[in-house]
Amino acid sequence: MLVHEDREYLLEPGAEFGTDLGVIEVPEDVAAGDTVETHLGTVFEVRELRGPxxxxxxxxxxxxxxxxxxxxxxxxxxxxxxxxxxxxxxxxxxxxxxxxxxxxxxxxxxxxxxxxxxxxxxxxxxxxxxxxxxxxxxxxxxxxxxxxxxxxxxxxxxxxxxxxxxxxxxxxxxxxxxxxxxxxxxxxxxxxxxxxxxxxxxxxxxxxxxxxxxxxxxxxxxxxxxxxxxxxxxxxxxxx
Ligand SMILES: C[S@@+](CC[C@H](N)C(=O)[O-])C[C@H]1O[C@@H](n2cnc3c(N)ncnc32)[C@H](O)[C@@H]1O
Known part of the structure; x- marks a missing residue:
């Protein structure tokens, strides 16, 4: 799961997803604890999915x-x-x-x-x-x-x-x-x-x-x- 402030996106490794904060390209080898930057420079944290x-x-x-x-x-x-x-x-x-x-x-x-x-x-x-x-x-x-x-x-x-x-x-x-x-x-x-x-x-x-x-x-x-x-x-x- 990718998180930035109150934004949360459930994206698969390799996915490309457009947001108003820029396009997110999720690396194939993404892991919890990584960060992913949109093409406009917004940083998303990668989190493990939990029950809630x-x-x-x-x-x-x-x-x-x-x-x-x-x-x-x-x-x-x-x-x-x-x-x-x-x-x-x-x-x-x-x-x-x-x-x-x-x-x-x-x-x-x-x-x-x-x-x-x-x-x-x-x-x-x-x-x-x-x-x-x-x-x-x-x-x-x-x-x-x-x-x-x-x-x-x-x-x-x-x-x-x-x-x-x-x-x-x-x-x-x-x-x-x-x-x-x-x-x-x-x-x-x-x-x-x-x-x-x-x-x-x-x-x-x-x-x-x-x-x-x-x-x-x-x-x-x-x-x-x-x-x-x-x-x-x-x-x-x-x-x-
Ligand atoms: C309220 S939902 C269940 C939600 C689920 N507990 C959850 O946490 O996501 C009820 C589901 O039961 C299915 N259903 C109803 N009667 C059924 C039966 N006799 N056998 C199997 N599924 C049934 C319905 O199609 C519906 O998808």
Whole structure:
């Protein structure tokens, strides 16, 4: 990633890119820590791409999960190196990329073939394409085959039909494994909780994810008046 003051450009080695600060020619052997000068003399720093940069710069398809909600998924499931993780739908792949960045072994399903293509490219840019396999298809059509595979440590769902997958979660997860369902609406969340109960999952907890930013000014400090930062609901449950 190339950075100058508040400008950030995600450019590949060898790329040529025109800006009002001049044309950037990225050397083939570019590395983090280098600087690259435009033909008008503006200096850009080359930085390694980090997690939050993915949200800002990867090509978007399905509405990506926000970094704060990803933090909850990582923290509340304890996903870590070597875990087998099943994710759907891939969408932009922001959650899938973060799962790959903690070195989990991720299979992610995306029903839309064009979205899946973009997500594969996003995984390559994020540097996790060796750990995150994006499969094109409807996850609900593959549950029988997946239940016959090695059991999963974590199942992450961000689709309208997540409850149909939660109903089968017991057959997919190791004992103590986690399912995380993210939903923007109460109705989908309620259905996910019903499915988790019917599936015999335990430790079922639901949270609304709200965050307030703080404003600090000369007059004083207070939560931002920019509105309540609701993004969605997160159901976490565990296989017995
Ligand atoms: C909200 S987006 C997921 C965003 C993703 N979590 C991220 O962080 O970028 C939901 C995606 O799920 C896909 N989808 C919906 N139902 C699906 C299913 N049954 N199987 C696979 N993908 C599905 C949609 O096409 C869409 O791209």
């Amino acid at each position: 940069d993915l949200f800002d710069h990867l090509e978007r398809t399905g509405a990506p999960m926000m970094p704060r909600d990803i933090g909850l998924v990582l923290g509340l499931t304890g996903v870590s190196r070597g875990d087998r993780v099943l994710d759907a739908g891939t969408g932009t792949g922001i959650l899938a990329a973060h799962l790959g960045r903690v070195d989990a072994d991720v299979t992610s399903y995306e029903i839309d073939p064009e979205f899946a293509e973009v997500a594969r490219e996003n995984m390559r840019i994020a540097g996790v394409d060796d750990r995150v396999e994006v499969r094109t298809g409807d996850l609900t059509a593959h549950l029988d085959a997946l239940a016959a595979d090695d059991p999963l440590h974590v199942l992450t769902l961000d689709t309208g039909d997540a409850p149909a997958v939660v109903e089968r979660a017991g057959a997919l997860l190791v004992s103590g494994g986690y399912v995380a369902v993210y939903s923007p609406f109460v109705e989908g969340t309620r259905e996910a909780v019903r499915a988790a109960r019917e599936a015999g999952l335990v430790e079922i907890e639901t949270r609304e994810t709200i965050q307030r930013e703080m404003d600090f000014s000369d007059r004083g400090s207070r939560p931002s008046t920019g509105g309540v930062g609701h993004t969605g609901y997160l159901v976490i449950a565990r296989a017995p």
